[in-house]
Amino acid sequence: GxxxxxxxxxxxxxxxxxxxxxxxxxxxHTALYWYxxxxxxxxxxxxxxxGNSAPDKSGLPSDRFSxxxxxxxxxxxxxxxxxxxxxxxxxxxxxxxxxxxxxxFGPGTRLxxx
Amino acid sequence: xxxxxxxxxxxxxxxxxxxxxxxxxxxxxxYNLQWFRQDPGKGLTSLLLIQxxxxxxTSGRLNASLDKSSGRSTLYIAASQPGDSAxxxxxxxxxxxxxFGAGTRLxxxP
Numbered sequence: 001g002x003x004x005x006x007x008x009x010x011x012x013x014x015x016x017x018x019x020x021x022x023x024x025x026x027x028x029h030t031a032l033y034w035y036x037x038x039x040x041x042x043x044x045x046x047x048x049x050x051g052n053s054a055p056d057k058s059g060l061p062s063d064r065f066s067x068x069x070x071x072x073x074x075x076x077x078x079x080x081x082x083x084x085x086x087x088x089x090x091x092x093x094x095x096x097x098x099x100x101x102x103x104x105f106g107p108g109t110r111l112x113x114x
Numbered sequence: 115x116x117x118x119x120x121x122x123x124x125x126x127x128x129x130x131x132x133x134x135x136x137x138x139x140x141x142x143x144x145y146n147l148q149w150f151r152q153d154p155g156k157g158l159t160s161l162l163l164i165q166x167x168x169x170x171x172t173s174g175r176l177n178a179s180l181d182k183s184s185g186r187s188t189l190y191i192a193a194s195q196p197g198d199s200a201x202x203x204x205x206x207x208x209x210x211x212x213x214f215g216a217g218t219r220l221x222x223x224p
Contacts, residue, residue, distance in 0.1 A: 004157075033212070043203070043214035056210040091157060102148065103212065105158040 002026075004106035006092050012112045013082055021077040021109045025094030032075050033095075033103060034067060038088040046090075049075060050097075082113045116141045116208050120215035127194055128223050135189040135218045137204035142182045145207040149178050149189050152201045152217070161202075162189070194222045 005024045013019050025032050034046040045059040049069040060066070064082075069075040079086055089108040095101040117140045127133055137147070146165045150158040162171045162178040164187070170179040177190040187204055201217040 006157075035212075035214075042216045043205070045211045045213070048210040050210075059211065093158075102146075102160055102163045104160060105150070107157040110155075 006106040006109050010110045014114050018080045021090050023075045023092030029094035029096050031095045033093045034077050035091045036088045084113050087113045116213045118213050118215040120218050124219040126221040131194050132192050135202050137187040139185045139206050147187050147206050150203040196222045196224050198222050
């Protein structure tokens with residue numbers, strides 16, 4: 001597609017449930033990033049994928065968070081046993097290669113954990 | 115650890131004014147600096163990207179400068195319009211990570 005797409009746009013779940021968030025990067029972009037934007041916390045890096053290399057998971061806040069990228073394209077961010085503090089907007093970005101390349105962001109998924 | 119600060123946190127100006135948004139960062143070892151715009155409830159729109167070797171970038175009414183040695187960047191908006199109202203975020207690329215400032219919320223009054 002023309003830009004980065006994310007689904008769903010909104011997700012409301014109950015505490016303790018698992019959720020999956022999806023990101024479709026720009027076609028041909030090899031680098032994919034997940035960020036979280038929380039009220040009062042700003043934007044924080046979660047995880048980075050580049051091609052077939054092992055992902056950089058240094059930003060994941062706990063082992064309840066995991067992400068996959070299948071076939072070097074679509075990525076899924078999974079949050080297990082959701083907690084109220086997981087409520088945030090989850091943003092995905094992609095870039096052509098990595099390093100100093102410009103990142104393009106998707107519209108985000110707003111997650112609310114009740 | 116890289117810290118990114120944006121001043122002011124909020125700014126309200128009348129239409130037509132020129133304005134400057136400030137961004138500072140603590141570690142000069144960056145790949146690049148990127149300015150974004152975020153409208154309420156929306157994702158981020160990239161405005162300008164300055165590589166670490168560059169001093170400034172221009173796009174239309176926007177001009178961004180980078181002084182890596184002092185850890186500062188400015189975003190200059192000329193002849194502001196109500197449609198410029200949004201939150202402006204600066205971010206620096208450090209390794210695989212991008213560190214964001216908290217943003218400046220700009221309101222341009224007609």
